Amino acid sequence: MECCSRHVPMERAARYSSILIERFFKFDVRNESDFHDWKIEGENFEYINVPYFELIDGVNSVIDRLPKEKEVVVVCAKGGSATFVAEQLVEAGFDNIYTLVGGMKAWSEHLHKAKVYEDDKMKVYQFIRVGKGCLSYMVISGKEALVVDPSRFIDVYEQVAKEEGVAITHIVDSHLHADHISGGKALAERTGATYYLMKSEGAVFDFEPLEKHDRIDFAQVQLEVLAVKTPGHTPGSVSFFVNNQLLFSGDTIFVGGLGRPDLGGKAAEWVADLYDTVYEKVAAIADDVIVLPAHYANLDEEMSKAGYIGDTLGNIRARNDMMRYKQKQEFIDIVVQNANTETPPNFEDIVAINRGLKAVDIEQQQELEIGPNRCALHHTR
Amino acid sequence: MNANKIIDTKGLSCAMIVVKAKKAIDDLPPGQILEIETTDQGAKNDLTAWINVSGHELVDYKEENGVWKFWIKRK
Secondary structure (H helix, E strand, O other), X not given: OEOOOOEOOHHHHHOOHHHHHHHEEEEEOOOHHHHHHOOOOOOOOEEEEOOHHHOOOOOHHHHOOXXXXXXXXXXXXXXXXXXXXXXXXXXXXXXXXXXOOOHHHXXXXXXXXXXXXXXXOOEEEEEEEOOOOEEEEEEEXXXXXXXXXXXXXXXXXXXXXXXXXXEEEEEEOOOOOOOXXXXXXXXXXXXXXXXXXXXXXXXXXXXXXXXXXXXXXXXXXXXXXXXXXXXXXXXXXXXXXXXXXXXXXXXXXEOOEEOOOOOOOOHHHHHHHHHXXXXXXXXXXXXXXXXXXXXXXXXXXXXXOOOOEOEEHHHHHHHOHHHOOOOHHHHHHHHHHOXXXXXXOXXXXXXXXXXXXXXXXXXXXXXHHOOOOOOOOOOOO | OOOOEEEEOOOOOOHHHHHHHHXXXXXXXXXXXXXXXXXOOOHHXXXXXXXXXXXXXXXXXXXXXXXXXXXXXXX
16 A cells, blocks of 8 residues: 555555554545445444545545544545545645555455464465455465465465465365456466366366365365355355365355355245255254355454454354254245345356356456455345 | 537546546536546446536436547536
């Protein structure tokens, strides 16, 4: 994060949004609908939203609403408008003004690496895409690494593999993503790793169908593919159960609740699969297993004390009656009632790209991914 | 559509498009039409929101070969 009058390194500011909460007053100058649709999240955020185009003739109207003694970060879509407003504020005598360099676009692309787990057999990193609520993972064992649900910023995984002195040999996608563009295919092409995806998800390029694999073994890792028809945007979501200790739950179970089976327009049909998954497959998994999902909804609530997004299955079950006491019909009724009509922005294009049916350049990829993640819907408890 | 004035903001993004649009339309007499050409996809939301607060009227818009055109009537 740079600024016009001061300088804050991006890495430090984006480390968690909780750091931003304490440090910055946020002045979002995007138009009101974009602001309401998607903003930097966090608990005790102090915010004002006045679109930059109301400040073209001067910033007098907001001067009294901005703190003088606390850092103010000006936020816009791509960085330009924030600079425009920040310069005026500096001219008006403020010396506490920062801008979010690259705007919400850059914010949505930042990956934060957190260590989740380490024993004598494996080490696991989580990559938190703070601005988007997406999670990806690297499981390292011996001289190899497996990547779960990679984002399109594949350089990050290659860099970590290099630092760890390992080769990326396996890549898995838990489902066909609807909210972000998968890096799976590109990372497989770059590294020569095997890329696994459910055939039922409809991808048209070459990949290894997960349907053919009950498990993936490498070095000292045994990954069990829980290939159940779990909810999601298409009926081919899976979870990965690693060494009987970690459950990469994809879009099935989140720290705060269950996945949403409504994106395919078949909520009533797919919710029955979700019930079977939770009450048959997941119910048989021990309480102390750590659940590592593909998304989160609220960083502050869902981040563990150790600094990653995840929790034990026991804790998640204890907080979520939907996972314990419901009869099938009641469960279905509740989920269908809560079915959300809001879809991730541009999800049809993103699905087409992830299936290999459509190709777009980097700039279009950025445009398509800008916006809120709406996959981690929380059901009423 | 015939415009009384055309401004080219191709290659510009964010604030500068609306800033230019505002300056241009302030120079027009009421009722006249300003045409804005832009390559920034995000401009639509911003222009629409600005028009709403400023009281001008968005008469029409369309996209041609990656260039967005907006016609705005001065209030």
